[in-house]
Amino acid sequence: MKFSSSLDFAQQLDSQDPLASYREQFVITDPDLIYLDGNSLGRMPKSAAERAKQIVDEEWGHDLIRGWNKGWWEAPSRVGDKIGQLIGAAQGQVLVSDTVSINLFKLATAALTFQPNKKRIVTDAFNFPSDLYILQGIQHLLSPSPFQGEGWGEGQYEVIRIGAIDDGITPNIAALESAINENTALVTLSHVVFKSGYLYDMQHITELAHNRGALVLWDLSHSVGAVPIKLDKCNADLAIGCTYKYLNGGPGAPAFLYVNKAIQEKLSSPIWGWWGQKNPFDFGLDYEPAAGAQKFLVGTQPMISLLAMEAALEPTLRAGMDAIRAKSILMTDYASFLTDSWLAPLGFSLGSPRDSATRGSHISIRHTDGYRINRALIEEMNVIPDFREPDNIRLGFAPLYTSFTEIWQGFDRIKHVMEEKRYEKYPNQKLMVT
Numbered sequence: 492m493k494f495s496s497s498l499d500f501a502q503q504l505d506s507q508d509p510l511a512s513y514r515e516q517f518v519i520t521d522p523d524l525i526y527l528d529g530n531s532l533g534r535m536p537k538s539a540a541e542r543a544k545q546i547v548d549e550e551w552g553h554d555l556i557r558g559w560n561k562g563w564w565e566a567p568s569r570v571g572d573k574i575g576q577l578i579g580a581a582q583g584q585v586l587v588s589d590t591v592s593i594n595l596f597k598l599a600t601a602a603l604t605f606q607p608n609k610k611r612i613v614t615d616a617f618n619f620p621s622d623l624y625i626l627q628g629i630q631h632l633l634s635p636s637p638f639q640g641e642g643w644g645e646g647q648y649e650v651i652r653i654g655a656i657d658d659g660i661t662p663n664i665a666a667l668e669s670a671i672n673e674n675t676a677l678v679t680l681s682h683v684v685f686k687s688g689y690l691y692d693m694q695h696i697t698e699l700a701h702n703r704g705a706l707v708l709w710d711l712s713h714s715v716g717a718v719p720i721k722l723d724k725c726n727a728d729l730a731i732g733c734t735y736k737y738l739n740g741g742p743g744a745p746a747f748l749y750v751n752k753a754i755q756e757k758l759s760s761p762i763w764g765w766w767g768q769k770n771p772f773d774f775g776l777d778y779e780p781a782a783g784a785q786k787f788l789v790g791t792q793p794m795i796s797l798l799a800m801e802a803a804l805e806p807t808l809r810a811g812m813d814a815i816r817a818k819s820i821l822m823t824d825y826a827s828f829l830t831d832s833w834l835a836p837l838g839f840s841l842g843s844p845r846d847s848a849t850r851g852s853h854i855s856i857r858h859t860d861g862y863r864i865n866r867a868l869i870e871e872m873n874v875i876p877d878f879r880e881p882d883n884i885r886l887g888f889a890p891l892y893t894s895f896t897e898i899w900q901g902f903d904r905i906k907h908v909m910e911e912k913r914y915e916k917y918p919n920q921k922l923m924v925t
């Protein structure tokens with residue numbers, strides 16, 4: 492499409508947008524706010540707000556303990572199956588539970604102990620730091636300790652982190668390919684990487700890993716609800732993901748995990764809790780794993796949050812991932828165009844892939860004063876992006892509620908911050924949450 496930088500053009504894109512009406516399904520208290528951080532915390536759907544009230548008043552308040560027999564106990568698998576519809580997973584493979592980090596710990600440890608003779612974990616330097624910390628923790632846990640003689644199995648685990656072919660935008664796929672060898676137990680990557688927004692070819696990487704006998708674990712936190720995902724079709728082994736970003740589940744809403752049917756009976760969870768026990772209400776004194784993916788549950792889930800998140804999925808399920816992706820591509824293409832035409836002359840560069848086929852639903856714009864510009868946008872311009880070291884201002888576009896006019900206004904306000912040098916009065920000293 493041939494883009495124009497006029498406001499008229501943005502309004503025209505909105506008038507042709509088949510998803511335009513979804514914006515009304517979200518709570519918008521400040522019409523002037525340009526919210527470009529749906530990739531960190533999605534806006535609140537009205538369906539979730541109404542449901543949260545109902546859960547508190549009618550279920551928790553009235554049903555009390557009876558709630559467990561009225562849909563609470565099955566919620567992890569029921570809601571998991573709904574998320575499954577968005578990620579190409581047939582029933583019985585997705586469960587809602589815990590946090591992304593904890594789910595990574597459970598599934599990565601299960602993958603490693605499944606093939607104990609293989610000692611290599613392959614990931615990349617683009618991964619979310621928590622994912623890398625969890626892998627380092629597992630490496631520490633499973634490798635022999637110099638103080639305690641033999642640890643789990645023999646030999647040290649190694650974590651290989653692939654770098655970039657450019658300035659932090661594109662992973663080195665050739666290096667990734669050659670790092671996956673016969674000694675590799677696990678390849679684990681973020682499907683869409685959190686800084687540059689690079690989107691991996693899931694099918695290709697999964698095949699590559701399988702050819703060398705490794706299992707693959709995808710972190711879908713930045714792709715679920717933004718990019719169509721076909722876990723079953725790609726024959727992916729394992730996946731985890733977040734529900735408070737593009738799925739709009741609310742702050743701290745529980746995460747999900749996926750275990751392919753083909754390996755469910757082969758894998759064992761490293762955390763044996765009663766929600767993963769075969770017959771939890773027998774209260775037997777010895778652990779017996781539940782069948783299927785269920786054994787990867789641990790303990791009681793945050794029901795208020797989980798059930799509100801279930802209702803939050805409604806707009807996404809109705810819209811469908813193909814329509815969402817089509818608008819997302821148009822929005823990131825448009826934002827890249829505005830970056831080139833308005834911001835490049837002001838010292839910015841695009842920190843994301845230019846080809847939408849390898850890009851998720853956010854872009855990074857880079858500037859040496861990025862942190863202070865981000866502060867000025869939030870404090871003075873009623874624009875909310877976020878900042879990621881060293882120089883990335885991330886702009887997230889949520890197809891269900893971000894409008895093209897909003898994107899135009901966001902870029903217009905960035906231009907004002909630069910032209911009026913409004914950022915210069917802010918210190919480089921960072922706030923706790925950026």
Ligand SMILES: *Cc1c(COP(=O)(O)O)cnc(C)c1O
Binds near residue numbers: 593619622713
């Ligand atoms: C947001 C995000 C997480 C969040 O992890 P929690 O443990 O749920 O806080 C993890 N990994 C990636 C790639 C993310 O984008």
